[in-house]
Amino acid sequence: MNAFLDAVRRSGGIAFQRMGGLPTTRQEAWRWTNVAPIGRIPFELPRPVEAPVDLSELDLGPTRAVFIDGRWSPFLSELSLLPAGVRVRSLAEVEPAVLEELLGRVAKAEEHPFTALNASHLAEGAVLEVDDGVEATSPIELVFISRAGVPASTHPRVLVRLGAGAKAQVAEIYAAVAGGPYFTNAVTEVSLGEGATLEHARLQLEGPGGYHVASLWAAQAKASTLRSHVFSLGAQLARSEVSARFDGEGGRCELHGLYVGQGHQHLDHRTMLDHKSPGCVSREVYKGILDGKSRGVFTGAVHVREGAQKTDAAQSNKALLLSEDASAEATPQLQIFADDVKCAHGAAVGQLDDQALFYLRSRGIPLAQARALLTRAFAEEVVRRVPVQTWQQRVEAVLSRKLGGETSSTAEAGEKTS
Amino acid sequence: MMTPRAPMLEIRGLHARVGEKEILKGIDLLVRPGEVHAIMGPNGSGKSTLSQVLAGRETFEVTKGQVLYEGKDLLALAPEDRAAEGIFLAFQYPVEIPGVGNMHFLRTALNAVKRKHGQEELDAMDFLSLIKEKMKLVEMDQAFMNRPVNEGFSGGEKKRNEILQMAVLDPKLAILDETDSGLDIDALRIVASGVNALRHSDRAMLVITHYQRLLEYIIPDFVHVIAGGRIVKSGDRALAKELEKTGYAWVEGARA
Numbered sequence: 111m112n113a114f115l116d117a118v119r120r121s122g123g124i125a126f127q128r129m130g131g132l133p134t135t136r137q138e139a140w141r142w143t144n145v146a147p148i149g150r151i152p153f154e155l156p157r158p159v160e161a162p163v164d165l166s167e168l169d170l171g172p173t174r175a176v177f178i179d180g181r182w183s184p185f186l187s188e189l190s191l192l193p194a195g196v197r198v199r200s201l202a203e204v205e206p207a208v209l210e211e212l213l214g215r216v217a218k219a220e221e222h223p224f225t226a227l228n229a230s231h232l233a234e235g236a237v238l239e240v241d242d243g244v245e246a247t248s249p250i251e252l253v254f255i256s257r258a259g260v261p262a263s264t265h266p267r268v269l270v271r272l273g274a275g276a277k278a279q280v281a282e283i284y285a286a287v288a289g290g291p292y293f294t295n296a297v298t299e300v301s302l303g304e305g306a307t308l309e310h311a312r313l314q315l316e317g318p319g320g321y322h323v324a325s326l327w328a329a330q331a332k333a334s335t336l337r338s339h340v341f342s343l344g345a346q347l348a349r350s351e352v353s354a355r356f357d358g359e360g361g362r363c364e365l366h367g368l369y370v371g372q373g374h375q376h377l378d379h380r381t382m383l384d385h386k387s388p389g390c391v392s393r394e395v396y397k398g399i400l401d402g403k404s405r406g407v408f409t410g411a412v413h414v415r416e417g418a419q420k421t422d423a424a425q426s427n428k429a430l431l432l433s434e435d436a437s438a439e440a441t442p443q444l445q446i447f448a449d450d451v452k453c454a455h456g457a458a459v460g461q462l463d464d465q466a467l468f469y470l471r472s473r474g475i476p477l478a479q480a481r482a483l484l485t486r487a488f489a490e491e492v493v494r495r496v497p498v499q500t501w502q503q504r505v506e507a508v509l510s511r512k513l514g515g516e517t518s519s520t521a522e523a524g525e526k527t528s
Numbered sequence: 529m530m531t532p533r534a535p536m537l538e539i540r541g542l543h544a545r546v547g548e549k550e551i552l553k554g555i556d557l558l559v560r561p562g563e564v565h566a567i568m569g570p571n572g573s574g575k576s577t578l579s580q581v582l583a584g585r586e587t588f589e590v591t592k593g594q595v596l597y598e599g600k601d602l603l604a605l606a607p608e609d610r611a612a613e614g615i616f617l618a619f620q621y622p623v624e625i626p627g628v629g630n631m632h633f634l635r636t637a638l639n640a641v642k643r644k645h646g647q648e649e650l651d652a653m654d655f656l657s658l659i660k661e662k663m664k665l666v667e668m669d670q671a672f673m674n675r676p677v678n679e680g681f682s683g684g685e686k687k688r689n690e691i692l693q694m695a696v697l698d699p700k701l702a703i704l705d706e707t708d709s710g711l712d713i714d715a716l717r718i719v720a721s722g723v724n725a726l727r728h729s730d731r732a733m734l735v736i737t738h739y740q741r742l743l744e745y746i747i748p749d750f751v752h753v754i755a756g757g758r759i760v761k762s763g764d765r766a767l768a769k770e771l772e773k774t775g776y777a778w779v780e781g782a783r784a
Contacts, residue, residue: 464587469623472583473637473693474611474644483636487676516605 114206122182122229125219141405142439143349143378148321151291174251175236180264191303195244201235212269216299216327220458224323228265228297235267244275249279249498254364256286263293272306281311290319298326302334307336309497316344325351326384339496342369342377343508355384367396368492371404371511378407385414385421398429398438399493411443419450425455482515531572533560536732542593542762544581551577551759558678562715566748568738570776575736576759579705583617584610599655600601614700618690633677634696659777662695703734708742720745740772755779
């Protein structure tokens with residue numbers, strides 16, 4: 111066994127104990143989200159299963175690393191199309207020097223209970239490296255499938271390093287082939303070299319019994335760009351965190367998110383932007399659509415440190431309530447310690463626009479269809495920013511199932527090809 | 529003398545209010561197929577309320593009276609069912625709908641109506657040829673079709689878009705609510721010629737306007753003056769000219 115990994119696991123376990131185990135709602139960061147049910151279920155580490163897994167429904171792309179119950183599946187993975195200078199490997203197979211360089215560098219176990227828990231169970235995951243100046247032309251998919259035969263927990267770790275001027279498009283896709291309950295606790299660490307550009311999507315399509323906690327931690331060198339696209343569509347309880355830190359000037363970070371809750375789903379989102387260098391731009395658009403008795407939570411923290419002049423940060427969170435029993439919380443947290451900065455934020459919780467509904471109905475569109483049309487239009491602002499069409503379509507397919515209707519963009523795409 | 533055709537729209541003693549405020553206080557009106565009726569009146573007289581009530585806006589509560597459309601109780605129908613039955617309201621303030629493409633919206637609307645009548649829906653290609661034809665009526669560029677509904681449209685573009693929708697949905701009763709408001713003379717001409725091209729012996733129109741100007745382009749068969757929630761005077765085209773000269777001051781007197 112790798113001595114470094116052993117040490118990470120040990121210190122992860124110690125950090126988790128020191129923080130008192132799973133967080134409670136008495137802690138500010140977990141005020142709206144009660145994770146106690148996760149602790150009550152006797153999750154086991156999954157046992158290896160031999161039976162084949164049918165992933166045809168997910169319509170996966172040509173370049174992918176697939177993990178079944180946390181284990182890398184060479185049979186389902188397909189990496190032969192990767193260009194020179196782009197490597198996707200199993201964490202268990204990467205040489206220790208690379209791990210030591212990337213693991214635990216941005217995601218600190220002692221700062222987050224679930225990161226600590228992930229570290230203490232660390233076994234598998236994906237490592238993506240793109241060399242300086244190399245563009246990974248085809249999108250890369252990292253796919254995590256839970257079979258949920260027993261109440262199982264997995265703790266995948268994803269490490270991404272883009273060299274100077276490198277470019278890549280990566281999606282983490284989380285899904286289940288059976289009901290649940292199960293628990294996914296993923297941690298992603300991203301390190302962007304100078305001038306690098308990463309498009310990162312997280313498609314959370316967990317099954318109805320799933321508990322999903324995932325965080326992305328990014329460190330951005332000078333003039334690098336991160337665009338994150340988070341879609342929280344599945345799971346009964348999900349917490350998504352994205353945290354980006356500007357280590358150099360001229361960086362850009364765009365955080366987009368869409369959460370769609372039904373039934374008793376609880377979907378919590380937290381973003382943290384650390385403007386520690388001057389002249390960086392951050393843009394955030396998170397939108398929620400909440401039906402049934404679901405609850406959506408968004409907390410957007412922006413920290414502009416002393417000396418981070420010419421910071422330009424804008425944050426927007428809008429939630430659409432489709433039922434009287436649904437609810438939404440929005441908490442912007444701005445801490446600004448520089449004077450020459452632009453920081454804008456806006457939060458709104460509302461219902462479908464009455465006038466727009468009447469306008470559509472007056473043209474003959476039935477009420478239910480008009481509602482679906484407007485709801486899909488609300489989501490569109492976030493969906494259309496996804497850079498890879500097949501990822502967009504996968505999201506659209508789930509939205510069609512959950513919300514009905516179709517969007518203009520998919521309809522028009524159909525019009526162009528027909 | 530021909531026997532008059534059966535009325536398409538019959539409004540009897542219509543009262544409507546919003547909240548506690550009564551706005552329509554007994555409207556009577558009879559419209560037959562092929563006729564164009566102008567409804568004129570000062571601000572706050574109830575013109576726009578009448579159009580919204582006919583289209584089914586739920587903000588307004590009908591407290592008294594009756595509206596028969598082709599002999600059936602119009603007020604019992606949901607807005608979408610009224611549209612399917614052939615009623616079209618060109619909005620005074622067309623609503624912007626970000627995220628919904630104009631083309632998608634209009635095809636969805638047309639197909640919803642067709643579905644209701646058990647007719648075959650139009651696919652994208654057939655709809656495209658239909659819309660290209662209709663866009664000529666209002667001199668609209670196809671670029672409009674790929675933009676979100678009314679978003680960022682100028683006042684004139686929004687009104688042309690309303691007439692385009694009317695041309696596509698091919699209604700029996702078209703209600704134009706202050707279609708002339710906010711239009712310069714060129715836009716007014718385009719909109720009016722689009723409307724005139726849609727005049728038809730089976731189609732009736734209610735043209736609601738504050739000014740006589742529009743009626744120089746869309747020649748009405750009848751002119752009604754509405755004030756204080758009632759029709760206070762009816763006549764032919766000459767009445768509109770008279771209003772142009774005298775203004776609405778006398779109307780305010782006539783209410784008393």
